[in-house]
Amino acid sequence: MKQLKAIVLFLMYPLMIQAQETMIPIHANWQFRQAGKGVWLPAEVPGTVHTDLLKNNKIDDPYFGTNEKDLQWIENEDWEYKTTFHVDSDVLVKDNIRLDFQGLDTYADVYLNDSLILEANNMFRSWQADVEGILKLGENTLCVFFHSPIKKTKPGYDDLGYTLPVSSNDQAEKKLSVFTRKAPYHFGWDWGPRFVTSGIWRPVELRVWNTARIADVSVELRSLDKNTAALIAFLEYDVARPFVGEIEILVDGVLVKKTSAELVHGNQRGNVSFEIKNPELWWPNGLGNQKLYAIEIVLKKEHEIIQSKKIRTGLRTIELVQEDDRHGSGFFFRVNGKQVFIKGANYIPQDNFLTRIDKNRYEHVLQSAVDANMNMIRVWGGGIYENEIFYDLCDEKGLLVWQDFMFSCAMYPGDSAFLNNIKAEAQENVKRLRHHPGLALWCGNNEILMMWKDWRNNANEEGNQVPLWSNKDDSLRIVRAYNDIFKNILPEAVQGYGNGVPYWESSPMAKGGGFDDWKSGDSHYWGVWWGREPFESYRKNIGRFMSEYGFQSFPELKTIKTFSTEEDWDIDSEVMRAHQRSSIGNKTIANYMDEHFIMPKDFESFLYLSQLLQAEGVKVAMEAHRIKKPYNMGSLVWQLNDCWPVASWSSLDYYGRWKALHYYIKKAFAKNLVAFESTHEEVKIFMVTDEFEDLKATLIVELVDFNGKVMLTEERKIKVRANSSEELWDGSIKELLDKRRKNQVYLRAKIVEGNNLIAENIFLFVPHKMLDLDDPNIKYDIIEQDGKMFVELRSDKTAFGVSIEVAELDLLFSDNYFTLHPKETKRIEVLGVLQSSDIRNKLTVRSLIDCYSN
Numbered sequence: 108m109k110q111l112k113a114i115v116l117f118l119m120y121p122l123m124i125q126a127q128e129t130m131i132p133i134h135a136n137w138q139f140r141q142a143g144k145g146v147w148l149p150a151e152v153p154g155t156v157h158t159d160l161l162k163n164n165k166i167d168d169p170y171f172g173t174n175e176k177d178l179q180w181i182e183n184e185d186w187e188y189k190t191t192f193h194v195d196s197d198v199l200v201k202d203n204i205r206l207d208f209q210g211l212d213t214y215a216d217v218y219l220n221d222s223l224i225l226e227a228n229n230m231f232r233s234w235q236a237d238v239e240g241i242l243k244l245g246e247n248t249l250c251v252f253f254h255s256p257i258k259k260t261k262p263g264y265d266d267l268g269y270t271l272p273v274s275s276n277d278q279a280e281k282k283l284s285v286f287t288r289k290a291p292y293h294f295g296w297d298w299g300p301r302f303v304t305s306g307i308w309r310p311v312e313l314r315v316w317n318t319a320r321i322a323d324v325s326v327e328l329r330s331l332d333k334n335t336a337a338l339i340a341f342l343e344y345d346v347a348r349p350f351v352g353e354i355e356i357l358v359d360g361v362l363v364k365k366t367s368a369e370l371v372h373g374n375q376r377g378n379v380s381f382e383i384k385n386p387e388l389w390w391p392n393g394l395g396n397q398k399l400y401a402i403e404i405v406l407k408k409e410h411e412i413i414q415s416k417k418i419r420t421g422l423r424t425i426e427l428v429q430e431d432d433r434h435g436s437g438f439f440f441r442v443n444g445k446q447v448f449i450k451g452a453n454y455i456p457q458d459n460f461l462t463r464i465d466k467n468r469y470e471h472v473l474q475s476a477v478d479a480n481m482n483m484i485r486v487w488g489g490g491i492y493e494n495e496i497f498y499d500l501c502d503e504k505g506l507l508v509w510q511d512f513m514f515s516c517a518m519y520p521g522d523s524a525f526l527n528n529i530k531a532e533a534q535e536n537v538k539r540l541r542h543h544p545g546l547a548l549w550c551g552n553n554e555i556l557m558m559w560k561d562w563r564n565n566a567n568e569e570g571n572q573v574p575l576w577s578n579k580d581d582s583l584r585i586v587r588a589y590n591d592i593f594k595n596i597l598p599e600a601v602q603g604y605g606n607g608v609p610y611w612e613s614s615p616m617a618k619g620g621g622f623d624d625w626k627s628g629d630s631h632y633w634g635v636w637w638g639r640e641p642f643e644s645y646r647k648n649i650g651r652f653m654s655e656y657g658f659q660s661f662p663e664l665k666t667i668k669t670f671s672t673e674e675d676w677d678i679d680s681e682v683m684r685a686h687q688r689s690s691i692g693n694k695t696i697a698n699y700m701d702e703h704f705i706m707p708k709d710f711e712s713f714l715y716l717s718q719l720l721q722a723e724g725v726k727v728a729m730e731a732h733r734i735k736k737p738y739n740m741g742s743l744v745w746q747l748n749d750c751w752p753v754a755s756w757s758s759l760d761y762y763g764r765w766k767a768l769h770y771y772i773k774k775a776f777a778k779n780l781v782a783f784e785s786t787h788e789e790v791k792i793f794m795v796t797d798e799f800e801d802l803k804a805t806l807i808v809e810l811v812d813f814n815g816k817v818m819l820t821e822e823r824k825i826k827v828r829a830n831s832s833e834e835l836w837d838g839s840i841k842e843l844l845d846k847r848r849k850n851q852v853y854l855r856a857k858i859v860e861g862n863n864l865i866a867e868n869i870f871l872f873v874p875h876k877m878l879d880l881d882d883p884n885i886k887y888d889i890i891e892q893d894g895k896m897f898v899e900l901r902s903d904k905t906a907f908g909v910s911i912e913v914a915e916l917d918l919l920f921s922d923n924y925f926t927l928h929p930k931e932t933k934r935i936e937v938l939g940v941l942q943s944s945d946i947r948n949k950l951t952v953r954s955l956i957d958c959y960s961n
Contacts, residue, residue: 128316128414129201133192133249137307142185142252153462155212155306156186156253169459170751171670173685175300182257182303189250192313194242201315202347204242206249208234210309213289214254220247228259229288230308231492231513231532242313253305260286267520269581272562274516275690276489285517288528291489292456297689298746298755302459309494319346319370320414321406325541327606328422329380336386336422340404344368344375353407356381358400388443389421389544391482392505393778393797395443397421399502399544421502421544427609429618435626436618438651439740440507440547446830448733448797449507449741450776451483452476452758453655456490459750466496471763472748473500478919479758479769480776483507485654485743488553488614489515492536501545508545509654509743511614512536512597514552518559521588529592533600541606549601549610551593554631556613559589560622594620614654623650629741631655635724636695636756641702645728646784649735656728657745659689659696660721660768661714662752662760663912669762670752676710687754696720696754704876705959712958717754718767719908719955722924723875725768729775730782733795736832744772764917767910767924774922781806781856783870785840790870792836792856794827802827804860806835810843812852813881813905815929819843825858840872850879853905855928869926875907880956885909885927887952889943896937898950902927906954911935914949927954 138147139159148163160166160181167174198204206219211227211234218224220243224236263286273282278295295301323343330337340356349371356364356379364381387398399419406413426441440447457464457472476484484501486493488511501508512533519525540546593612601610611629612620618627630650634640636658645656661667667676675682678693687693700706700713700720707713725744732742749761758769774780779802780795796802803826810819827833836856844852849872858866871878883906890897898911898920906927911920921936937946 127318127412128314128320129198131192131198131313131315133190133311133313135190136192137188137190139186139188142187147189150188151462152188152190152307152311153210153309155304155308155460155462156181157302157304158460158462159306169300169302172675172682175302175685179301183255185255185258186253186305187250188253188307189248191246191248194244194247194313196244198313198315199242199244202317203315203320203345204237204239205314206236206238207312207314208307208309209311210307211251212253212304212306212308213256213287214259214305216252216254218248218250218252229528229532230290231288232528232535233309238313249311251307256287256289256303256305257283263520269584271518271520271585272558273518274558276516282517285519286525288513288532290456290461290491291513291515291517292750293459295688296489298455298753298757299688299750300459304460306462308461316345316347316414318348318350318408318413319344319352319406321404321416322374323538324404324416324418325538325604325606326402326418326420328424331386331422331424334385336383338381338383340379340381342377342379342404344370344377344406346370346372346375348372350408352413353405353410354379355403355405355407357403357405358383360401360403383422386422389423389502390505391442391447391507392477393480393482394445394447394505394799397503397505397544418542419502420542423544425547425608427548427611429627434738435624435651436628437737437740438618438628439737442507445799446737446740447482448736448830449483449652449743450733451481451485451507451509451742452744452747452772453485453487454490454747455487456493456750457748457761461491464494468763469494469496469500472759473497473504473506475759475763475765475769476506476747477504479773480778481506481772483509483547483741483743484747485509485511487511487515487746488513488550492540498540498543498545502543506545507547508543509548509550510540510546511550511553514555514592516554516558518555518562518585519588519592521584521591526588526591526596530596530600533597534604537600537604541604541608546608549597549605549608550614551597551610551612553614555589555593556616556620557623557631615650625650627651629654632728635728637691639691639695639698642699642724642727645724646731649732649739651739652741653728653732653739654741654743655745656725657756658699658721658724659692659754659756660717660766661696661754662749662762662766663718663764664711664714665917666752666760666762666764667714678710678713683754686752689754692754699724702876703874704955707958708960715908715910715953716955716958719924721756722767722771726771726775729772730780731784733775733780734782734784734793734832736795742776744768762917765919765923767908770920770923770925777866779858779866781835781858781866781868783854783856783868785870788841789837789839790843790854791834793832794825794835794858794866795832796827797830799829801829802860804858804865807857807859808836808838809855809857810847810852811855811905811928812847813879813929814903815905815931818847818852844872848879849873850877875955878907878955880904880907880959882956883927883929883954885952885954887950889947889950890934891943896943896946898935898937900927900933900935900952901931902929904929906956908955909933910953912951912953913937913946914951916946916949918946 137150137152139150213230215227260283276296277284284294325341615623615631617624629652752761854870883902883904887900919938
């Protein structure tokens with residue numbers, strides 16, 4: 108196929124407005140204990156064993172110091188939870204009474220009034236039990252027995268008969284993580300700790316209803332033009348008593364369709380066609396508005412409402428295009444008929460203890476992505492299928508979602524029970540998420556195909572390379588399981604329930620399912636970091652869609668203080684090594700730092716410089732990817748966020764604090780970018796625009812010394828085609844320097860449209876460590892104007908890597924970690940401050956030279 112195409116209407120998860128179906132939360136009066144031992148202690152539901160132990164002062168902060176290693180016993184124990192709740196006669200007379208667990212982590216036996224009502228074995232599924240005849244009038248007792256996930260999965264490991272290839276991210280000797288349907292990162296990763304949790308991690312409800320209810324809704328777009336959107340609503344009913352139902356559909360409060368349906372006892376399906384006139388489209392961030400329609404579906408019996416569901420919807424078309432070209436085959440997303448360059452990041456769960464992530468944390472992380480000009484988030488396959496609030500916010504903010512299924516860096520068993528569990532998980536989550544306008548792609552797994560290429564080690568009789576593990580029979584079993592999961596179960600779920608969203612088997616992968624060839628499909632590049640190649644290698648290793656690349660840094664000192672004491676402030680201390688999970692981490696940062704910068708004078712300066720190093724390195728990649736448009740049409744940084752305070756590849760640390768990288772992403776992913784490329788002989792300037800209209804502007808190129816003197820200048824009128832990357836200028840380095848010292852000058856490029864500066868950038872002729880720097884003598888003023896707060900900065904000499912920080916406050920700035928040009932005033936907006944006294948005596952400004960010894 109030349110392209111995978113989906114023309115889809117996406118709906119946000121139903122916001123229930125129930126006439127007769129009642130949902131009773133069961134979140135109060137929970138208690139827990141280690142199974143069969145000790146007294147019952149207060150518990151929080153939703154919650155986890157670890158957080159309940161912490162709140163009861165039974166363990167120390169899992170993230171502090173080296174406490175993690177002292178808490179591994181928790182995963183080996185069984186745990187019990189219980190509560191009581193009251194039921195009155197109004198509930199018991201209902202036709203249907205169902206207990207609904209939206210998430211159990213992971214192996215749970217559930218008892219109601221001493222009767223076993225369900226057994227759960229998958230964290231990613233919801234679990235329901237009909238409890239008519241078990242529920243009683245008055246007090247009811249609900250108990251959940253959690254089996255140790257280690258003890259439950261070990262028999263599968265022992266009985267398999269062969270060893271599955273699993274990456275070293277599972278930090279135990281016996282790699283049990285692949286034998287369970289539980290978040291893989293709980294077992295450890297190269298940026299996260301090992302906390303194998305148990306608990307009731309999503310809400311618990313008692314659902315009761317009479318007559319009938321609408322069990323599920325799926326709305327698909329059948330055709331779309333500027334006048335009309337033609338849609339069809341697919342409805343699933345649970346019917347207790349037969350009747351002729353009346354169906355009404357309202358859009359933004361206006362009745363658009365009224366029809367009837369003859370409903371019979373049991374589960375039943377039906378559909379209703381309707382239209383939206385003069386439709387407004389949903390667009391990704393930066394390309395248009397995110398119109399969300401309110402659609403209400405009302406089920407009536409004899410003019411009385413049986414049930415009403417209100418949902419929000421966005422209209423848009425999407426295609427994953429893989430057309431052949433002279434290089435191979437493209438890989439890009441076309442949204443509403445427009446070719447979109449994808450700018451985004453890979454997202455991991457925001458905490459090892461998932462129930463600690465509240466709406467504010469989701470809001471901050473995703474708004475930070477929007478503020479950095481991203482238009483896509485990849486939900487990585489070693490975490491979870493996120494909560495509804497995550498996808499709701501992505502819809503509201505215009506963030507497309509690349510959604511991995513939860514499989515990563517390992518091969519999996521293929522017994523029928525395991526495969527059936529995966530099938531149920533896939534169908535449920537595809538149905539749950541299919542309504543979101545942001546959902547752009549389902550991907551089967553993260554890096555399994557790539558790793559299988561590395562794991563294979565033998566040849567068949569004909570001498571052709573075939574994937575073999577320990578022996579041929581074992582390899583065939585492993586490959587059969589892979590094919591069952593990623594070539595059959597998952598794509599069938601997406602095709603059957605996904606409203607046309609495309610499926611991609613593995614990331615990275617070439618077109619047609621082959622190993623990544625850099626000429627088609629998507630690519631991960633880790634030559635920088637794991638291969639210890641220079642940052643310039645980013646320019647040479649560009650595929651058709653770059654879905655992973657990155658470099659590490661440390662969080663700022665505020666974050667370091669949350670898990671350490673001053674005695675630990677050395678990157679080789681036990682605590683700092685415990686909060687660095689990459690096997691080559693701290694040494695690799697130090698080696699790259701030594702290549703690019705003078706080694707810093709103290710620990711805090713090392714933290715600052717690690718962030719500047721990360722930002723400068725990843726900047727090379729981001730700009731190179733955009734310059735290569737349209738050959739390359741996507742750039743997803745690894746990674747957006749952290750799950751605990753740690754040295755990692757993130758641009759936001761665990762507390763949501765922006766690292767230097769996030770400010771660099773904001774500039775590199777701006778709608779209009781001016782960027783440099785160079786060889787030993789020449790330097791070129793490119794303009795990249797995501798605008799859908801041609802751009803007419805002026806390019807200004809200046810050669811400037813560190814005193815602000817302009818040595819050379821050139822202006823030229825430019826016209827850049829819409830949605831393109833074009834070379835604007837080139838110059839001989841020898842002629843530009845003309846005997847000038849290359850460590851005392853730099854190039855500056857500006858794109859000006861009228862009086863507006865729409866893009867600028869600088870080019871250094873030497874690494875930062877070779878720059879002939881003097882004290883820039885930075886001065887600043889704090890300005891209050893029109894209810895906003897600004898910092899205005901000036902300097903006598905060029906200052907590189909200028910950062911602003913306010914002690915004791917977590918603030919964002921309109922720009923940070925920037926170059927301050929002499930004899931110019933740089934105005935920075937301070938976000939979140941009410942008055943100047945909040946920051947006047949707490950503001951610190953530093954630049955690159957400040958982290959070096961005198």
